[in-house]
Amino acid sequence: MSVTADVLVIGAGVLGASTGFELARRGHRVAVVDRGSVSREGSGTTAGNLHVQAVHTRRPGQDVPLDARRFLPLQKAASDLWEAVPDLLGIDIELVRTGGFTVAETAEQLQELKLKGEWEREFGVQTVLMDQDTVHDALPALGPTVLGATWCAEDGYANPLLVTPAYLNAARRSGAQITPHAPVTALSRDHNGWRADAGATQLHVGAVVDTAGPWLADVAALAGVVLAMAPLTIQMHATTRMPPLLRNLVQHIGEGLSIKQVTSGTILIGGGWPSGPIAAGSRTASSMASLMGNIAQAVRILPVLGQMRLLRSWAGPLAATPDEMPVVGAVPGLDDFYLAGGTYAFTFAPLWAQTLADLVEGKQPPVDLSGLGPDRLVIEGGDHGQEH
Amino acid sequence: MTSDVVIVGAGPAGLSAATVIAENDRSVVVIDEQPRPGGQYYRQQSAAVIATHGVHRAEGAALIERARRAGVQFRSGVSVWGVDDDRRTLLVSAADGTSIRRHLAPRIVVATGATERALPFPGWQLPAVTTVGYAQHLCAEGVRVGARVLVAGSGPFLLSVACSLVGVGVDVVAVLEEGTPYRPRAAGWKVAGHPQRLREFAAYRARLAAARVPVRSGRRVVSAEETADGLRVVEGPTVGTGRARQHTVDALNVGFGFRPQIDLLRLLGCGTRIDALSGDEVAVVDVDGATDLDGVWAAGEVTGIAGAPSALAEGLVVGAAVLRSLGAPLPEGLAAARRDVSRARAFASTLGRLYPAPRDLAALAAASLGDDALVCRCESVSAGQVRAAQFGGTDLQAVKAATRAGMGLCQGRECAPAVSALCGSPTAAFTVRPPLRPILLAAVAEHAAQVI
Ligand SMILES: Cc1cc2nc3c(=O)[nH]c(=O)nc-3n(C[C@H](O)[C@H](O)[C@H](O)COP(=O)(O)OP(=O)(O)OC[C@H]3O[C@@H](n4cnc5c(N)ncnc54)[C@H](O)[C@@H]3O)c2cc1C
Ligand SMILES: Cc1cc2nc3c(=O)[nH]c(=O)nc-3n(C[C@H](O)[C@H](O)[C@H](O)COP(=O)(O)OP(=O)(O)OC[C@H]3O[C@@H](n4cnc5c(N)ncnc54)[C@H](O)[C@@H]3O)c2cc1C
Numbered sequence: 001m002s003v004t005a006d007v008l009v010i011g012a013g014v015l016g017a018s019t020g021f022e023l024a025r026r027g028h029r030v031a032v033v034d035r036g037s038v039s040r041e042g043s044g045t046t047a048g049n050l051h052v053q054a055v056h057t058r059r060p061g062q063d064v065p066l067d068a069r070r071f072l073p074l075q076k077a078a079s080d081l082w083e084a085v086p087d088l089l090g091i092d093i094e095l096v097r098t099g100g101f102t103v104a105e106t107a108e109q110l111q112e113l114k115l116k117g118e119w120e121r122e123f124g125v126q127t128v129l130m131d132q133d134t135v136h137d138a139l140p141a142l143g144p145t146v147l148g149a150t151w152c153a154e155d156g157y158a159n160p161l162l163v164t165p166a167y168l169n170a171a172r173r174s175g176a177q178i179t180p181h182a183p184v185t186a187l188s189r190d191h192n193g194w195r196a197d198a199g200a201t202q203l204h205v206g207a208v209v210d211t212a213g214p215w216l217a218d219v220a221a222l223a224g225v226v227l228a229m230a231p232l233t234i235q236m237h238a239t240t241r242m243p244p245l246l247r248n249l250v251q252h253i254g255e256g257l258s259i260k261q262v263t264s265g266t267i268l269i270g271g272g273w274p275s276g277p278i279a280a281g282s283r284t285a286s287s288m289a290s291l292m293g294n295i296a297q298a299v300r301i302l303p304v305l306g307q308m309r310l311l312r313s314w315a316g317p318l319a320a321t322p323d324e325m326p327v328v329g330a331v332p333g334l335d336d337f338y339l340a341g342g343t344y345a346f347t348f349a350p351l352w353a354q355t356l357a358d359l360v361e362g363k364q365p366p367v368d369l370s371g372l373g374p375d376r377l378v379i380e381g382g383d384h385g386q387e388h
Numbered sequence: 389m390t391s392d393v394v395i396v397g398a399g400p401a402g403l404s405a406a407t408v409i410a411e412n413d414r415s416v417v418v419i420d421e422q423p424r425p426g427g428q429y430y431r432q433q434s435a436a437v438i439a440t441h442g443v444h445r446a447e448g449a450a451l452i453e454r455a456r457r458a459g460v461q462f463r464s465g466v467s468v469w470g471v472d473d474d475r476r477t478l479l480v481s482a483a484d485g486t487s488i489r490r491h492l493a494p495r496i497v498v499a500t501g502a503t504e505r506a507l508p509f510p511g512w513q514l515p516a517v518t519t520v521g522y523a524q525h526l527c528a529e530g531v532r533v534g535a536r537v538l539v540a541g542s543g544p545f546l547l548s549v550a551c552s553l554v555g556v557g558v559d560v561v562a563v564l565e566e567g568t569p570y571r572p573r574a575a576g577w578k579v580a581g582h583p584q585r586l587r588e589f590a591a592y593r594a595r596l597a598a599a600r601v602p603v604r605s606g607r608r609v610v611s612a613e614e615t616a617d618g619l620r621v622v623e624g625p626t627v628g629t630g631r632a633r634q635h636t637v638d639a640l641n642v643g644f645g646f647r648p649q650i651d652l653l654r655l656l657g658c659g660t661r662i663d664a665l666s667g668d669e670v671a672v673v674d675v676d677g678a679t680d681l682d683g684v685w686a687a688g689e690v691t692g693i694a695g696a697p698s699a700l701a702e703g704l705v706v707g708a709a710v711l712r713s714l715g716a717p718l719p720e721g722l723a724a725a726r727r728d729v730s731r732a733r734a735f736a737s738t739l740g741r742l743y744p745a746p747r748d749l750a751a752l753a754a755a756s757l758g759d760d761a762l763v764c765r766c767e768s769v770s771a772g773q774v775r776a777a778q779f780g781g782t783d784l785q786a787v788k789a790a791t792r793a794g795m796g797l798c799q800g801r802e803c804a805p806a807v808s809a810l811c812g813s814p815t816a817a818f819t820v821r822p823p824l825r826p827i828l829l830a831a832v833a834e835h836a837a838q839v840i
Contacts, residue, residue: 012779036783037779037780037781037783037785037786038779038786039779039786039789040783040785040786040789044786044789161789161790161792165778165779165790168779169778178779180779180781181781239829240797240826264767264792283819285657285821286821286822288470288471288472288479288822289472289840291470291822291823291832292832292835292836292839292840293836293840295829295832295833295836296832296833296836296837296840298829299829299830299832299833300833305829306828306829306830306833307828307829307830308828308829309485309826309827309828309829310823310826310827310828310829310832311797311799311823311826312795312799312821312823313821313822313823314819314821
């Protein structure tokens, strides 16, 4: 089958889905393809947290800390955009914004909370620093090791299993063509656009958007540019369903930890603990060491969890960069080729969708992208390759 | 806790492997989550029940006694829920998910048996609907599942359970078999090559005939519904049109055969294959029961459904292979056990061909379901929701993600065949992940404090 479109979006995770929707509703003819089923990789395994207050800087085992201050204007912009997402998609995506705590257990971590509070004020993110008594009054379930916390009323979460399909459905309603089980295996440039092989389909398109998540660099390589990416896998844990007992997101400033109770009643525990070697199809094995580490830490912070039952763990792939920062922008040396990915892509989905659509249209993106472009990751090909 | 060999599963396969290993002076621990050894076929009743009703299967009790005398150490009421240290350690907990322990396991025999295959129909979630296996276990304890009972589904096990029900005084109104296995045809003659099993079969039929229990082939349950008088069950023809009948009973016992319980094998990382007739995942083993992983063997129904005699013989074959890996001489009876295995497997596959393939049964069940019928009972997911899973396609995992079917307490053990049939998936196997059983978070935290 042969298809002509304005834009080909490669990868039907949350970024491909939201970008496909954004482009389609702006009137572009869009084709979204995925190698496998939609929403099965990072976006089908994510914790689904909307991080608005500054994030902790290291996952367990992470070498390079991320630049939490650089994240803040992006988080603020994404947070504002999320408000409109349920109405835009027209279905209940179980978006809950009941706020979140980031806890500290040491004097050093309390210092970090203060510093992060200064950054948050600088970028207009509202947070409240709470001392030990205040935070235990606010959330009596916290364990005795918690010495303080910051509270952010805009933190929240949505159900990722609903979000990406909802974006794809909305994109389809706006005229986008969604094709699962169509791996892109070849990309070539001709005088008026890009040619792509995607499974049984040959596409001829004006522009390419690469949102292949952990395989972002593999897709760019098909176009001749070698990018340095450092994909990895992380793990989640779920309890059996419980009656409502936790309304807020709970995170940790010094360690990878996130805890919340989702609409089904299940309590989800994550925080970026590493799992087994990366494998497509979400078949990456869970790690027992991470399971134990993450659960022990969660029970320490919220002892009430001890009486709950762990039902399930799972693992998913993440498109991390060597500097742990997101990557978004035009690929140097390639015409009409854009990409977005990297950590916290769930939170950033509505923002990266607008950004990519603006870039495709030659407009000014909604946020300052300096330092986030793919240029910093180019090893070979594109402009960089020509220079050498 | 260390031993030369750890066996998971104290059914016929695990028991016979343990016995031959211990009788050849190697140390062996048998872990089973049931309160007493025996597995499904040799399930042992509590002392109180035995005092009133006698021993249910004496040969099982004798085998357990022989294993004990040989020095087999049983750890009953203990579940294996995880694997650690690059597969050298099994993580176990009390069956209620508390108090975690580690078992060093240089050699593992996985003999985790099978579970009953469940298929949905409108009303299958009602409390008066149980599996045939559950009814059978109640019979062994002298308990009647109801005064008037209908037995339905497919497979030879229905006859055996109906006889047990009759034996405890239940009025079995009928046995409905979805296939037509009892009509003579070419495949049927091969069964004649197994006179002993054939006699067993004939005895069931004779017993039911004597109790005037009709066995109706080509008939299935259309629906079940609670009424003031009891459970109203509508039966109809499996194919085509035919007279519907109604029964009012205390209980409906349904069974569609067994599915290998491969969860532990999968967690260990052993190779499996999809059985074409059932869509179920089955262990891949060689003639000695060795898996593709060093030091891991599998025996019994986990390698494919072939009945208790096969499980017993396989246990001996695997026990011999384990002994060889420990440098022990070959035990007696090995050649005979190998012959028994191949005979039992041949019988099972001939018998299997007389009955409808499980995949066809699941497909029929799925196709007959109205959109509002429940498919996943844990998460209350209807057939319509599975059908409407727009982007799931035939990918079982994607349909699970889209609908929550299979995410509940049973982790898809119950609904996998039906959900896979509804979405046209070639496999009925959800991804296996730790914990294999729900486990208390406090127990994990306490254990982590000891090992990390
Ligand atoms: C366990 C876990 C927890 C997380 N928690 C959070 C969180 O709480 N908050 C947050 O903001 N972020 C979180 N993240 C990160 C974030 O969720 C993910 O980064 C995000 O969902 C990734 O979306 P994506 O669209 O970039 O990539 P993906 O969802 O991974 O999608 C990429 C798609 O590209 C497809 N693809 C690959 N190669 C090809 C090809 N050649 N042709 C066609 N298609 C191809 C893949 O099949 C896949 O579907 C988490 C991630 C994980 C794994
Ligand atoms: C209710 C019922 C009745 C049956 N009746 C008959 C019959 O009459 N005739 C016949 O031929 N077959 C019958 N079967 C089939 C039966 O499964 C086999 O014939 C026989 O029991 C198989 O032996 P096995 O050793 O492979 O497994 P099983 O006897 O099934 O033993 C497996 C054991 O492993 C244990 N186990 C599994 N996973 C774990 C874990 N993670 N941790 C700890 N322990 C674990 C289980 O508790 C179980 O005791 C019946 C099955 C069922 C379910």
